[in-house]
Amino acid sequence: MDDTVTRVRTTYRDAMREALREALRRDERVFLMGEDVGRYGGSYAVSKGLLEEFGEERIRDTPLSESGFVGAGIGAALNGTLPIVEVMTCNFSLLALDQIVNNAATIRHMSGGQFSVPIVIRMATGAGRQLAAQHSHSFEGWYAHIPGIRIVAPATLEDARGMLWTALMDPDPVIMFENALLYNLEGELAPDAGAVDIDHASVRRAGDDLTLVTYGGSLGKTLQAADELARNGVNAEVIDLRTLRPLDTVAIFGSLARTHRMVIVDEGWKSGALAAEIMARAMEESFYELDAPIARVCGAEVPIPYARHLEEAAIPQVATIVDAALRTLNKHV
C-alpha cells in the first residue's frame, strides 16, 4: 500500500455502507432488502441514506417475516439478480433456517448444477450490548456446519469494506456475520480499499510461542490479550479465521506447526462449536505437532444473560484469554 496516500478515518459501519454503495453502483442486479433497511436506515444504521440514493426498487423494506423475505431473496437470486438480504440478528435468522438450509444450500446440488443461488445474507451477531438472550447469541458455528454455503466474518475495517463484493461474485450463497459491537470500531482505511479475498485466514499478529485462533468480535480482545502476553514475555501469533466455512486449515495448522500450542477463542458455546471443530481437525491433521493440549475460550453454556457483569462473564475476555494461553504454556504468572 502506498504510504503517501492519506488513509481515511472511518468506522466499520461506514466501511460496510461503502461496500453496499459500491455494490449497488457497480451492478444493477444488486439490491438490498430486509427489515427496516430503507426508511429507518437499518437497525444498526448501516444502510442509512441508501434509500434516498438508490430508491425503493433497490432498497426494499420487508415485513417482519424472516422466512418470507429470505425465501424471496433466494428466489430472486435463482432468477438472475444478486440480492443482499439483511437479517436483523442471527437470533431471528432461525426463522429462515429452512430457506437457508433446505433451499439456498441445496439447490445447486439437487439440480445437478443447473441452478445457483448467488445470494448474500448479512446478519448481526454476538453479545455485549445488554440485549439479553434473544438478541445476543452467536450462531456462526451452526451455520458453519452446513455444506453448500460459505460463512464469512469480517472483523476489520478492510474486511467490512471488501468482503461484500467478493461474496456477491460467489455463485453460491454466502452468509456474512457482522458482530454488532464492531459497528462502532474506528480506524483508518486506504481510500482505494476494495474487494478482498474470502478464502484465506489472516495472521493479524506474528509470534512463535503459541497460536491464538479467533474471528469476528473476539479478534480485538485476542489482540489485546496478545499484547498483554507480550508483556509477560510470551510471543503469541493471532490468526483471524475470516472465513468460517470452508476453514483455512492450511493457515491454522501451518501456524500450529511452528508454535506447537494453540488456544481457540470463540464467542459461541463450547459444545459442538466452531472451536470444537478446529480442535477435532487438529487431532486428525496435526496431532504430532501438539506440545500441549489445545485450549478453548468460549461462551459460557448459558443463554447470554442481560445483567452486564453476567454478560461479560459469559463471553471471552482479555483476562480469560491470557489465562488460557499461560496455562497452555504451563506458565504461572
Add this chain to the structure above:
Amino acid sequence: MPSLGADMDAGTLVEWMVKPGDTVQRGQVVAVVETQKGAIEVEMWQSGTVDKLLVTPGTKVPVGTRLALIATKGEVSATPEPVAAEPAPAAAVTPGPPVAHPEPHPAGARARVSPAARRRAEELKVDIGIVQPAEPGATISLADVERAAAQLQVRPLEAAPPAAAAGDWHAQMRKAIANAMSRSKREVPHYYLSTQIDVSRVSDWLIGENLKRPVASRLLPVVPLMKATALALREVPELNGVWLNGVFRQSSAVHLGMAIAMRGGGLVAPAIHDADRKTPDELMAALRDLVARVRGGRLRSSEMSDPTVTLTNLGEQGVEQVFGVIYPPQVAIVGIGKIVERACVKDGWIAARKVVVATLAADHRVSDGHRGGLFLAALDRLLQEPEKL
C-alpha cells in the same frame, strides 16, 4: 529407581542386597544405587517378599523405573505364568533382535509426553525415558526433549560406567550442585534474616553434659543448635516443607537436612529424621553416623530424598555469618556461624559473652520476614533453656 534429590534423573544399580524369595521389612536396605552424590542405600517402604528383581547390577536406569517386584502378604506371585494350550502361532516366527535396554517406563507409570515431544525424541534418537520435565509432574515437552538431546551430546548416558572415576564423579557432583543451586537462585525469591544469639548458657550446659559422658559420646556444640532449630520450626511450620508444582506442602515431621562437606569437595545435605523428637544424644549419634556414611559414600534413599529444611554450620571453618542458598524444593535454610566471645552489654554491665550469629534464608513465596523473625526469636529463646532441649 527412587528420586534421591530434586535433580537426580537416573541412577545406576550397584548391587542387590536381597534375592527373590527373601522376606523384607519396611525400612530394610535392599539395594545400593550409585548417583551423582555417591552410593545410596535404597530402603523398602513396604514389607513383603521379593518376587522378582527386574534390573541387573551395573545398569543405569531413569528415576521411576521399576527395580523389583515385591509381593505383599497374601499376594500370589505377580510373575505371569506361561499360558498353556492357546492356539499356536502359525509357522515359525523369526524372533526380533533382543531388547538391549530395560523398559524405560513400565506399564502403569506412563510418562506424560506431548505428541510433538515424542516425535522429536524419535527424530533425535533420544530415549524418551531419560527426558525429565521442566518441573516435577509436568508434561514432557518439545523443549525438554531438545534440552535432553543437547545434554546427551555432551555426556552420552550409556557411556557412564557404574563406578565412575573419581575426577568424573566429582564433576558430576559439581553438576548436581550447580543444577540445584541455579534452580534455587532462578526460582526461589529468598529473603535473609540474621540475629546474634547469646549461647553462654548453652555452652556452659554443654560442658557440664560432656563431663558426664565418655569421650566417644560427647555432644558437639552443633547438637543443641540442631535440636533448638527443629523445635523452633514447629512454632513456625511454614519454613518446614517443600514447594512443589506451585504449592507449598507443609511437613508435620521435621527432617533436618545437615549440610555436610565431602572429602575432595562438594557437599550433600541428607536428613536426620524427626530431629524435633530426638534427644541430644540421639541427634549426636545420628549426626556421627551420617557424617561417617557421607564420607564413606553410603547414604540411604530416604535421607537423600526427604529433608524438609536444611541446617548449615560453617562455624568450624571460622565463618561468622552464613548467607544460605535454599535447596529446592525446600523453602528454608538455617545458617550457623562460629561461636565467639564478645563484649556484650547486659543489665547495664559489660560482660564477655559467647555469641553466635544465626541466619535464615527463606522462600518469600511461602513465608514473610515477620514469620522468619519469629523463628529466629524462638531459636534464641529455646537456646536460653538448654536443659529443656
